[in-house]
Amino acid sequence: MTTSREVRLKSRPEGLPTAANFEVASVELPAPGPGEVQVRNHFMSVDPYMRGRMYDRPSYVPPFQIGEALQGGCVGEVIASNDPSLQVGDTVQSMLGWREAYNAPASAVQKVDTSSGLPLQAFLGIAGMPGMTAYAGLLRVAALKEGDVVFVSAAAGAVGSVVCQIAKIKGHTVIGSAGGPEKAAFLKSIGVDHVIDYKAVPDLKAALREAAPRGIDVYFENVGGEHLEAAIDSARPFARFALCGMISQYNETGEPKGPSNIIQAVGKSLKLEGFIVSNHYDLLPDFLRDMSGWIASGQLQWKDTVDEGIDNAAGAFIKLFKGENMGKMLVKLS
Numbered sequence: 001m002t003t004s005r006e007v008r009l010k011s012r013p014e015g016l017p018t019a020a021n022f023e024v025a026s027v028e029l030p031a032p033g034p035g036e037v038q039v040r041n042h043f044m045s046v047d048p049y050m051r052g053r054m055y056d057r058p059s060y061v062p063p064f065q066i067g068e069a070l071q072g073g074c075v076g077e078v079i080a081s082n083d084p085s086l087q088v089g090d091t092v093q094s095m096l097g098w099r100e101a102y103n104a105p106a107s108a109v110q111k112v113d114t115s116s117g118l119p120l121q122a123f124l125g126i127a128g129m130p131g132m133t134a135y136a137g138l139l140r141v142a143a144l145k146e147g148d149v150v151f152v153s154a155a156a157g158a159v160g161s162v163v164c165q166i167a168k169i170k171g172h173t174v175i176g177s178a179g180g181p182e183k184a185a186f187l188k189s190i191g192v193d194h195v196i197d198y199k200a201v202p203d204l205k206a207a208l209r210e211a212a213p214r215g216i217d218v219y220f221e222n223v224g225g226e227h228l229e230a231a232i233d234s235a236r237p238f239a240r241f242a243l244c245g246m247i248s249q250y251n252e253t254g255e256p257k258g259p260s261n262i263i264q265a266v267g268k269s270l271k272l273e274g275f276i277v278s279n280h281y282d283l284l285p286d287f288l289r290d291m292s293g294w295i296a297s298g299q300l301q302w303k304d305t306v307d308e309g310i311d312n313a314a315g316a317f318i319k320l321f322k323g324e325n326m327g328k329m330l331v332k333l334s
């Protein structure tokens with residue numbers, strides 16, 4: 001038997017989640033059955049989309065159930081195998097995060113190619129789902145083209161910081177918005193042309209107009225609310241908006257505020273397109289080729305914020321909604 005601890009949903013959060021919405025429980029794992037492996041997780045991811053799964057409502061992923069372990073991206077190591085496709089010591093990823101160890105059918109885990117030399121946690125960030133979201137959202141959904149001025153919200157986060165850098169690599173003017181001087185300094189260090197510390201400016205619309213006097217062509221939307229309104233205000237005719245997320249609304253208890261100026265989308269012929277990364281995995285080979293080149297040449301940098309231990313996993317998740325992460329928020333489990 002292997003003892004593992006896991007995080008379960010104790011109650012559905014109302015507004016900002018609190019520690020009381022989660023509980024840590026111990027489970028005993030038997031030896032893996034036929035066709036199964038046993039994995040010890042080294043890192044698990046906490047992501048804003050998980051908040052959506054805490055509501056009991058239909059969505060593109062089913063809701064988490066009260067009393068059950070949460071799920072999410074993780075990377076770890078096979079510690080016992082009862083399937084010929086995987087050996088003890090193999091590095092694997094799966095969606096069975098939020099737990100220290102697990103048994104699963106070998107088909108439910110994917111072997112990670114560690115030959116690139118990237119640190120393990122990068123497969124949950126820059127070389128994983130958030131990186132892929134940035135890549136697909138900017139290059140396919142927003143269809144970045146020559147001369148575009150690009151505006152990115154939550155620009156110092158896991159997705160946003162990759163969006164900014166891909167746009168810079170491709171030669172664009174980039175405006176990034178993030179909260180606080182430390183994040184602003186990070187954005188400058190990765191080459192963002194104009195940084196807006198949205199917590200420090202009295203009027204976001206005015207700040208964006210000043211940063212982009214001739215307007216923006218692309219908006220990579222991570223935040224919603226005031227940010228979306230400011231982007232509509234500064235949009236040039238035919239601007240494209242990749243609607244990736246709207247984190248400012250995820251904990252909203254009342255009716256979220258709509259952009260009061262959405263009428264401008266008509267006159268400016270704006271294209272607003274939402275997307276979910278899982279519908280764009282046909283781009284994976286291109287993503288892996290481009291990312292490995294950019295990382296190897298030092299053109300792409302990243303930051304992680306790493307908390308330690310399963311007991312701190314819920315706290316790490318809550319940090320996302322307080323802006324207490326820089327780059328990818330992760331939990332180190334072993």
Ligand SMILES: NC(=O)c1ccc[n+]([C@@H]2O[C@H](COP(=O)([O-])OP(=O)(O)OC[C@H]3O[C@@H](n4cnc5c(N)ncnc54)[C@H](OP(=O)(O)O)[C@@H]3O)[C@@H](O)[C@H]2O)c1
Nearest residue numbers: 048157158159178179222244245246247248275276277323
């Ligand atoms: N469509 C998809 O397939 C897909 C996939 C992955 C992620 N996403 C979305 O992409 C966005 C970024 O995700 P991520 O994983 O990269 O997270 P992240 O940006 O690393 O972390 C979340 C950040 O959001 C900002 N934030 C939180 N509450 C806010 C508020 N009320 N107003 C303004 N900013 C707020 C904070 O940064 P500041 O300190 O700057 O405020 C925080 O650090 C999220 O909306 C997420 O849901 C979508």
